[in-house]
Each structure stands twice: as structure tokens, then as C-alpha cells.
Amino acid sequence: MTLSIFNRIGQMLAVLCVQVLVLNHIHLWGYATPLLCFAFVALAPLGANRIQEMVMSFVLGLVVDIFSTTPGVCAGAMVLASFVQHYLFVLMAPKDSEPGLKPCAKELGRFHFIVYLSLILALGFIVYFALDCFSFCRSSDLFLALACSYVSSMFVTLVFVGLYGRF
Amino acid sequence: MHTVVDRIRRYSHWLVLFFLEGISLYLVLSFSMYQRSVWFTAANAVCGAVVEAEDEFLAYLRLGSENAELVQRNINLQRQNDLLRSEVARLTRDSTYTERLIAERLAGFNLARACVIDNSVMLRDNYLVLDKGSADGVREEMGVVSGTGIVGIVSQVTKHKALVMSVLNSKSSISCRIRGSEYFGYLRWYGGNTLCVSLDDVPRHARFKLGDAVETSGFSKVFPAGIYVGNIVKVRDSKDGLSYQLVVQMSTDMANLKNVTVILNENDSVDFQ
Numbered sequence: 521m522t523l524s525i526f527n528r529i530g531q532m533l534a535v536l537c538v539q540v541l542v543l544n545h546i547h548l549w550g551y552a553t554p555l556l557c558f559a560f561v562a563l564a565p566l567g568a569n570r571i572q573e574m575v576m577s578f579v580l581g582l583v584v585d586i587f588s589t590t591p592g593v594c595a596g597a598m599v600l601a602s603f604v605q606h607y608l609f610v611l612m613a614p615k616d617s618e619p620g621l622k623p624c625a626k627e628l629g630r631f632h633f634i635v636y637l638s639l640i641l642a643l644g645f646i647v648y649f650a651l652d653c654f655s656f657c658r659s660s661d662l663f664l665a666l667a668c669s670y671v672s673s674m675f676v677t678l679v680f681v682g683l684y685g686r687f
Numbered sequence: 688m689h690t691v692v693d694r695i696r697r698y699s700h701w702l703v704l705f706f707l708e709g710i711s712l713y714l715v716l717s718f719s720m721y722q723r724s725v726w727f728t729a730a731n732a733v734c735g736a737v738v739e740a741e742d743e744f745l746a747y748l749r750l751g752s753e754n755a756e757l758v759q760r761n762i763n764l765q766r767q768n769d770l771l772r773s774e775v776a777r778l779t780r781d782s783t784y785t786e787r788l789i790a791e792r793l794a795g796f797n798l799a800r801a802c803v804i805d806n807s808v809m810l811r812d813n814y815l816v817l818d819k820g821s822a823d824g825v826r827e828e829m830g831v832v833s834g835t836g837i838v839g840i841v842s843q844v845t846k847h848k849a850l851v852m853s854v855l856n857s858k859s860s861i862s863c864r865i866r867g868s869e870y871f872g873y874l875r876w877y878g879g880n881t882l883c884v885s886l887d888d889v890p891r892h893a894r895f896k897l898g899d900a901v902e903t904s905g906f907s908k909v910f911p912a913g914i915y916v917g918n919i920v921k922v923r924d925s926k927d928g929l930s931y932q933l934v935v936q937m938s939t940d941m942a943n944l945k946n947v948t949v950i951l952n953e954n955d956s957v958d959f960q
Contacts, residue, residue, distance in 0.1 A: 592715035
């Protein structure tokens with residue numbers, strides 16, 4: 521249990537470093553900024569303490585917000601993604617899975633794992649952009665930014681989980 | 688108690704979710720000007736819509752009393768409108784038509800315009816005082832008319848005043864006829880209603896109907912023929928049963944007289960410019 525917490529903290533720090541030091545400086549076509557923090561949410565194991573996961577996601581999101589000068593935006597999206605992640609994982613995981621099952625392509629199947637990741641990212645990005653833009657008056661720009669960020673973040677997330685040996 | 692605690696523990700992640708999302712939202716609204724302005728704009732719009740809906744609902748509830756009030760006001764206005772309409776119709780019809788007729792009848796006469804300075808209608812024998820007298824050519828036994836009909840006969844004259852015996856005087860008796868026929872009678876007043884006088888001694892074989900106009904007959908030198916008096920509103924038998932007594936609604940309101948005209952004899956004509 522303690523090992524699992526340290527493991528999660530390690531993942532959190534790794535995501536935070538990559539996001540703050542590298543990805544925050546990338547603005548593809550002036551729109552897309554890849555977000556890796558949702559990968560941290562997606563890597564939570566089955567049966568993990570949900571309150572602990574939500575608090576850690578909130579803290580991670582808040583730190584990312586501080587470095588991005590968007591206070592509360594990433595934190596809100598991360599908390600909701602973390603909350604929904606449990607249900608998605610239960611839905612995608614094989615029946616009779618033991619608690620502690622880690623989300624990876626080997627356990628879920630490559631297709632299901634990609635669907636699982638894409639759903640978490642989609643939900644996280646919708647909330648993120650909803651809080652960031654706060655209105656739908658420029659919906660075409662909003663949709664373009666969301667799509668670019670989503671695609672680039674999906675790519676970065678797949679690379680990250682691949683490096684972590686989950687893909 | 689245990690059940691409540693268990694339930695809270697079971698759904699504690701929901702509480703944490705709302706708590707953390709609340710903090711996030713608070714941070715968004717506190718530190719971002721744009722989000723805050725959008726939020727307040729939207730909140731104001733929603734508040735405005737809610738208040739408007741509430742107002743409309745309350746106004747709808749008040750419609751019953753307002754409707755009753757409007758109906759009452761409508762009735763009052765309708766009544767007022769009817770009154771004014773009839774008054775306007777009466778005034779325009781009577782004054783213009785009668786005035787024109789009287790002017791036609793008095794075309795060949797010299798006239799003296801006078802103002803009524805004193806008037807009574809509440810007595811059995813009523814008189815008027817005019818501001819014209821012998822110095823102005825006014826003599827006794829001269830007829831006095833107004834724009835709406837006959838008024839009376841000059842009874843006494845001083846140098847600058849004239850006393851007129853009103854139609855509303857028991858001693859007054861003016862020869863009048865029913866317009867369109869040669870049947871005549873004598874106009875008298877027996878007290879009571881100051882707008883109604885009697886045309887006595889009308890023969891029983893005379894043909895007339897209610898509403899017919901009564902005018903002066905011209906059988907005396909006081910009034911020329913055809914000066915309008917009023918309309919027949921009622922027919923009664925005379926006391927001896929040999930003739931009719933017609934109740935005539937006078938066209939002249941004797942209680943509301945200001946300007947009158949004295950019909951001067953030709954020999955006594957004076958220029959009153």
C-alpha cells in the first residue's frame with residue numbers, strides 16, 4: 521500500500537516535470553498545448569483509494585495551473601477525470617479482476633486501453649476548455665484548440681505510458 | 688446513527704468531488720478577470736430572467752383585481768362618454784339650429800343686446816333685470832329672446848335698467864302655436880319644473896304629436912311669429928275638458944341666462960354700436 525502511494529507520487533512528479541519543463545512551452549499552430557497530466561489520472565490502479573486519487577489529481581492540476589497562470593482550470597478538470605476514471609476502468613477491465621490491477625494494454629487489450637485513455641482525455645479536455653474559455657461565443661476557435669490539444673495530448677500520453685511499460 | 692455514518696463514508700468521494708470542484712471554480716472565478724466577468728454577466732442575466740418571470744407571475748396573479756378595476760373604470764368612462772355625447776349633441780343641435788332660426792325670424796327687426804344682471808327662477812313670479820334701459824331704446828311690452836328661444840316680456844324700464852317678466856311667471860301668457868299648423872294656445876307656467884311650461888287652450892281637433900316644436904304665433908306685437916319655444920313632451924286634458932293642455936319642454940334654460948336680445952319696435956330703434 522505504502523509502496524503504491526510512493527509509486528503514484530513518483531508518477532505525479534514525473535508528469536509534473538515533463539508538463540512544466542517541456543510541454544508548457546509547446547504551442548502547436550498557436551493553439552495546441554499538450555497536457556500530460558491526464559496520463560497520471562489514467563494510470564491509477566483498480567481499487568485505489570478514490571479520495572486519495574482525487575486529492576493527488578487536484579494537487580497536480582493546481583501546480584500545473586500555477587505554472588500556466590490558469591488557476592483552478594486544470595485542477596477542476598483533473599478532479600473530475602479522476603472521479604470518472606474509476607467507473608471507466610471498471611467498465612473496461614476484465615470481469616473478476618483483482619484490486620490493484622494496473623491499467624495497461626496487456627490487461628485491457630490494446631484497443632480497449634486506447635479507448636479508455638481517449639475517453640479520459642476527452643472528458644478532461646472538455647472540462648478544461650469549458651473552464652478556460654467559459655463561454656461558447658467563439659466556438660470554432662474553441663473546437664480547433666480542443667481538437668489540436670486533444671490529438672497532441674493523446675500522442676504525448678501514449679508515448680508516456682509506453683515509456684512506463686504500459687503499452 | 689451507524690447507518691448515517693456508513694452512508695456518509697460510502698459516498699464520501701462525492702463530497703470530496705464537490706468540495707474540490709468548488710475550490711477549483713472559486714480559483715477560476717477569483718483569479719481570472721475574463722471568467723469572472725463572464726460569470727457575473729451570465730449570473731445577472733439569469734437573475735434578471737428569474738426576477739422577470741417572478742414579476743410576470745405576480746402580475747398574472749394580480750390580473751383578477753386589475754381586471755375588475757378596469758371593468759369599473761370602463762363602465763364609468765362609458766357612462767361619462769354617453770353623457771358628454773348626448774350633451775354635445777343637444778348643445779350643437781339646439782343652439783346652432785335654433786339660433787339660426789331665431790336670427791332668420793328677427794331679420795327685419797332692430798335688436799338690443801343686453802346682459803342679465805339679476806335673475807330668479809325659484810319664485811312663483813320670476814323676473815329678470817337687464818343692463819339696458821330706456822336710454823338704450825328699451826320700452827315696456829317689448830319681447831326678450833335668447834339664442835335658444837323666448838325669455839320674457841319687458842315689464843318696467845328705468846333709464847339704464849329693464850325689469851323683464853320671465854316666462855316663468857304666473858302672469859305671463861304668450862300666444863304660441865304648434866309649428867307647421869295654425870293651431871295656437873297660450874303659454875303659461877304653473878310653477879314646479881322650470882324647464883317645462885304649459886300651452887293651454889289648444890283645440891281638441893288640432894293635429895300634432897309628441898316632439899312637435901312650439902313657436903310664437905305672432906298674434907301680438909311683442910314677439911314676431913316663429914320664435915322657437917320648445918317641444919311637446921306631454922298632452923293633458925284641460926280642466927273643463929274642452930281643449931288640450933300641452934306640456935312643453937322649453938329650449939331655454941331660464942336658470943342659466945347671460946346674454947339676451949330685446950326686440951325693439953321699428954320706431955324706437957337705436958344704434959347700439
